[in-house]
Amino acid sequence: MQSSRYDALVGFFVLLGGAALLFLALKAGNLLTLNFQDTYTVTAKFDNIGGLKPGAAVKSAGVVVGRVGAISFDDKSFQARVILKMNEGVAFPKDSSAKILTSGLLGEQYIGLEPGAAEKNLATGDIITQTQSAVVLENLIGQFLYNKAADASAAPASGEKQ
Amino acid sequence: MIGLATSIGRGLRVKLGDWGWSARLLGALLLHLGACLRRFALVREQIYFLGNRSLSIIGVSGLFVGFVLALQGYYTLQRYGSAEAVGLLVALSLVRELGPVVAALLFAGRAGTSLTAEIGLMKAGEQLSAMEMMAVDPVQRVLAPRFWAGFIAMPLLAAVFSAVGILGGWLVAVPLIGIDAGSFWSQMQGGVDVFKDVGNGFVKSVVFGITVSFVALLQGYACKPTPEGVSQATTRTVVLSSLAVLGLDFILTAMMFSI
Numbered sequence: 001m002q003s004s005r006y007d008a009l010v011g012f013f014v015l016l017g018g019a020a021l022l023f024l025a026l027k028a029g030n031l032l033t034l035n036f037q038d039t040y041t042v043t044a045k046f047d048n049i050g051g052l053k054p055g056a057a058v059k060s061a062g063v064v065v066g067r068v069g070a071i072s073f074d075d076k077s078f079q080a081r082v083i084l085k086m087n088e089g090v091a092f093p094k095d096s097s098a099k100i101l102t103s104g105l106l107g108e109q110y111i112g113l114e115p116g117a118a119e120k121n122l123a124t125g126d127i128i129t130q131t132q133s134a135v136v137l138e139n140l141i142g143q144f145l146y147n148k149a150a151d152a153s154a155a156p157a158s159g160e161k162q
Numbered sequence: 163m164i165g166l167a168t169s170i171g172r173g174l175r176v177k178l179g180d181w182g183w184s185a186r187l188l189g190a191l192l193l194h195l196g197a198c199l200r201r202f203a204l205v206r207e208q209i210y211f212l213g214n215r216s217l218s219i220i221g222v223s224g225l226f227v228g229f230v231l232a233l234q235g236y237y238t239l240q241r242y243g244s245a246e247a248v249g250l251l252v253a254l255s256l257v258r259e260l261g262p263v264v265a266a267l268l269f270a271g272r273a274g275t276s277l278t279a280e281i282g283l284m285k286a287g288e289q290l291s292a293m294e295m296m297a298v299d300p301v302q303r304v305l306a307p308r309f310w311a312g313f314i315a316m317p318l319l320a321a322v323f324s325a326v327g328i329l330g331g332w333l334v335a336v337p338l339i340g341i342d343a344g345s346f347w348s349q350m351q352g353g354v355d356v357f358k359d360v361g362n363g364f365v366k367s368v369v370f371g372i373t374v375s376f377v378a379l380l381q382g383y384a385c386k387p388t389p390e391g392v393s394q395a396t397t398r399t400v401v402l403s404s405l406a407v408l409g410l411d412f413i414l415t416a417m418m419f420s421i
Contacts, residue, residue: 006210013213017318020325021364027347028253028328029356055355108352 030055038088040124041069044098044111045079050134052100052109058084059101060113065090068111084111086122093118099132109134184380187301191376194306201307208311212273212375216319219272220265224256224323227264228330231255235331236339245339249346250353252331257354257363258419261324263411266370269316270403274378277308278399281382282392290383305383309375316371317364324363362418369414370407377403 025031049071058066066086074081086092095116102109122128198205235251281304284290290300328350335341354360378399385395 006207006214009214010206010209013209013217013315014318016217017213017321020318020321021360023325024257024321024328024360025356028257028325028350029354029360030351031356 039066039085040088040122042084042086042122042124042126042128044082044084044128044131045074045077046082046098046100046131046133047079048133048136049080049082050100050109050136052082052111052134056108057110058086058098058113059110060090060092060115065092065113082111084128091121092116094120094122094126095130096122096128097130097132098128100134102135180384183384187305187380187383188376190301191306191309191379194302195310197302198306198310204303204307205311205314208308209315211276212269212308212311213315213318216269216272216315217322219268220319220323221326223264223268224261224326225330227260227323228252228256228327228332229334231260231327232331232334232339236335236341245341246345247349248335248339248341249328249331249350252335253328253350253354254359256324256327256331257359259363259411259415261327262320262363262366262370263407265320265323265367266316266374266407267404269312269319269371270374270378270400270407273312273315274374274399274403275396277312277375277378278382278385278396279392281305281308281379282385282387282395285383285385286387286389286392288387301383305379309372309379312375312378313368313371316374317367320367320370321364358419362414365418366411366414369410373406373410374403377406 052068052071054068054070056068057064058068066084069083069085071083072081073079084098092113093116095118097114097116099112099114100109101112116130231252232248235248236245239245239247239251281290284300284304290304293300293303332343332346335346336343381395381399381402385391
């Protein structure tokens with residue numbers, strides 16, 4: 001086949017398009033944070049997960065050690081069942097505890113793992129029972145109002161006695 | 163009364179006939195993929211005309227759309243104290259929506275019109291009939307390479323548009339407004355999913371590439387072989403392909419991102 005004078009230019013165009021796609025996937029997208037490592041899965045049950053999403057980070061001491069795989073509802077215990085995909089090679093004691101934290105005031109939520117002291121390590125299929133739920137702003141405000149109301153009703157009562 | 167009924171009936175029949183003819187043309191264009199791959203030089207030449215020549219307008223538009231998105235996004239987001247999310251806003255709007263759609267609209271204006279005018283003039287100059295006389299199928303020799311070139315060029319142009327737009331958003335957000343570069347990129351990477359957002363945007367741009375090239379070729383191939391006919395067909399290409407892109411975009415968005 002004859003080579004035309006457009007060959008190099010068209011090649012440049014296709015390369016540029018490919019580079020743009022690569023840029024979108026690597027720099028703008030999350031291809032780099034997708035996990036292709038081997039993982040072991042652990043389940044954690046939370047009373048309330050707040051805004052936790054699949055794909056959120058699992059951190060210990062601030063370092064990412066895994067990702068949230070799937071989230072489902074357990075209708076036996078009425079809790080959220082969160083599957084954690086832990087990186088192979090990062091071992092945690094069996095009695096480690098998990099809590100849902102927020103990075104910054106408006107940041108995304110992630111799971112913080114606190115290592116326990118047990119001799120055995122977590123393995124596939126294990127369940128983390130010691131968990132702390134996400135802080136839900138509505139509950140906090142509700143508690144605050146409830147305490148205020150309790151104080152207000154307590155204060156006049158004590159005032160009348162005097 | 164009967165005259166009205168017959169005229170409605172005839173109009174309906176003609177319209178249905180047009181639709182059927184268009185569907186057959188689309189089928190023929192799709193079937194000629196093999197022939198185009200065998201003579202890829204024809205497609206390559208068209209990629210140069212449709213793709214390389216559109217790069218400048220796509221790049222400049224993308225840059226300015228990115229600028230404006232960052233400025234407007236910053237204006238809204240800083241009210242809620244989350245100006246760092248401007249990168250996420252720019253990237254998501256470009257990758258999911260604006261990249262494919264605006265690139266397709268520009269592609270229709272820049273490349274679709276030239277396709278229609280070229281085919282229409284070939285038809286007016288009876289070049290297509292001459293080809294048929296020589297037993298050369300004009301759909302295979304002329305239309306199919308242009309169709310497949312549009313199919314290849316459009317997604318690449320949309321990707322370039324989005325990438326340049328994100329760079330433009332970065333230019334405004336980081337050096338100009340002074341948002342922290344680290345949180346700009348990390349918020350973006352935290353919110354843009356490769357398959358859900360970038361992948362679906364890519365699928366959109368492929369669909370739009372097919373739509374715009376097909377509408378342009380159809381209008382050119384079906385136009386009246388007169389100067390007025392060609393000019394009307396060129397206008398119809400822009401109107402119809404823009405409307406088709408916007409309508410398809412709504413359907414695709416509803417299907418892809420409904421949750």
